[in-house]
Amino acid sequence: MTSLFQSHQLGELTLPNRVVMAPMTRVRAAAGGLATPSMATYYAQRATAGLIVTEGVQPSLIGQSNPGTPGLHTEEQQASWQPVTDAVHVNGGRIFAQVMHGGRVSHPDTTGTRPVGPSAVPAVGDVFTPTGPQPAPVPRALETSEVPEHARSYADAARRAVDAGFDGVELHGANGYLISQFLSSNANLRTDRYGGSVAHRIRFAVEAVSETVEAVGAARTGIRLSPGGTFWGVRESEVTELYTALLGELARLELAYVHLEATADEEVLVALRRAWPGTLVMNPVVPMGPKQTGRSEADHWLGLGAELISFGRAFIANPDLVERLRTGVPVAPVDEATYYQGGDAGYLTYPAHQYSA
Template sequence: MPSLFDPIRVGSIEARNRVFMAPLTRARATREHVPTPIMAEYYGQRAGAGLIISEATGISREGLGWPFAPGIWSDEQVEAWKPVTDAVHARGGKIVCQLWHMGRMVHSSVTGQQPVAPSAIAAPGQAHTYEGKKDYEVPRPLEISEIPRLLDTYERAARNAVAAGFDGVQIHAANGYLIDEFLRDSANHRDDAYGGAPQNRVRLLREVTERVAGTIGAERTAVRLSPNGNSQGAIDSDPLTVFLPAAKILDVLKIAFLELRELGADGTFGKTDQPKLSPYIREVFTGPLVLNQDYSPEDAAWALESGAADAIAFGRKFISNPDLVHRLRGRLALAPDDMKTWYSQEPEGYVDYPAAR
């Protein structure tokens, strides 16, 4: 069976190893959501990953409510992303852009617009805003007549990502954001073609994936799901009935790869007693399957050796270990990260973690 350090082909991408970099919001763009030069240094440092999945990147102002997060809807943003993709490619790496609509997790103080979602149900907790933490707002339910506009927005973002030099895109359909909100019955109380039965709740995921794959090619289109547990207030009462059909649809569409963020009983960020669905999804999704969430190097190696996954996406370990692949290969110690610098807008805790000697 393959090891973490064997190459793998995911769609049109030849990844030189199976240590993928998971998407990590780091808040180093401008207030207008334009990537900054320091981001090229950051991603270039981590180009040893088999594939970098970029931080979540907004497809529209409506859908991007995280302060200082980057977008991909304007020409200015496209031009600012080019040094980032160039830096990764110059070091032999590959990078895809994660396409993000935050749905009800948006706050109007960031976007200037009321958030939209499948239903008028506020998320629990508080949003990050430029003025500090604020309670999440009640979103406006998307009208069916607005779905074509939303699909157009995903299409434009996918085209822009390719123009910016990305090797492909990943559709963010996880973690309690817009598409995930449509999937889960706790957030979706609609009684139309996009709500109710599981086959209706997966409709938006299918339509977005079809549109993106039809725009840039299925071989350059990936999807991220979080099929079990509570993701920022979004949970499903019977996740197998939703996520197994979703995986079957994505298999038929022949996407480049499917990434699953799965919670466990003792996860670092979130816990659940809902079982992991990856063994069931593995049976119906025949493309490359990437798993994520709290993997140790030993657990990651076992997942590949057992056939449970084709690659592992590491998140937090890449923050403080820009040369993570080298460290894993040499069984070198991993450096700890500093949570206080995750979203600071400063170079500290971003580009100053040294490589191992």
């Protein structure tokens, strides 16, 4: 059976192991969406991962979901990421930027403008704002002529990412954000070529990925998906048909990988594994659910055909997670109160395991 600690060829990158650090929002960017020296240290500490995928990075101001998150749509933001990618590479790592357009999961108090989405249907729940949680506003439905501009924003951010030293990008097509909203059958009520049928609902995702592949190359492009997920109130009809059709279109583009979350029954996910001919990154547990991915879940999905396994929360408190998994050292618990509080506490303060003499 494939081992978690075997190497894997991902495009032009040779990953020394099959452990992926999953993208996790940490809201520690500086004003103006700039990456910081602390972010460089944080990612460099975790460079033993086969691949790091950063927190979600907004491709435009209107695409920003949460306050305190970094961007890749200005020259200053691009320059601020160079020390981060340099630090990871000096420490022997590989790093992709996750490009995340929040769509309707945003607020005017955060961006200064009304959020947009496929339809004028608000997300379910409160969104984060600079003054605290507030009810999700009704987004402005994008005109048909505007949609390609938002698809291109992923590609524009990808160009900046590569210019800033990233090894590639992952489009955030999961968890109720913009691509996921277009895939949805209740957030997307459109009657034009971007809504209604399965073929129309996948169009925005395919266009965003195609633009990105044209901008930086297929070997530098991945996408994260949450089949059947219900984040922020999205619902998807015809889940297996929807994602089988999407993966069929993406297969033509020969992406570096598809990153699936365990948001559907295993039978559905295994069917999608069969439908995808390329590298599959599997996140074996539901993000922010009661369980964290461990060695047993990783081995299970390697046995089901996944090539790479992503670990989220375990990486927060365990910068040396790969070594802990390799040696069986217990995984340290994470302090949830420090997820989003800012500062270096609960960010840079988790130590590697200390072996006794």
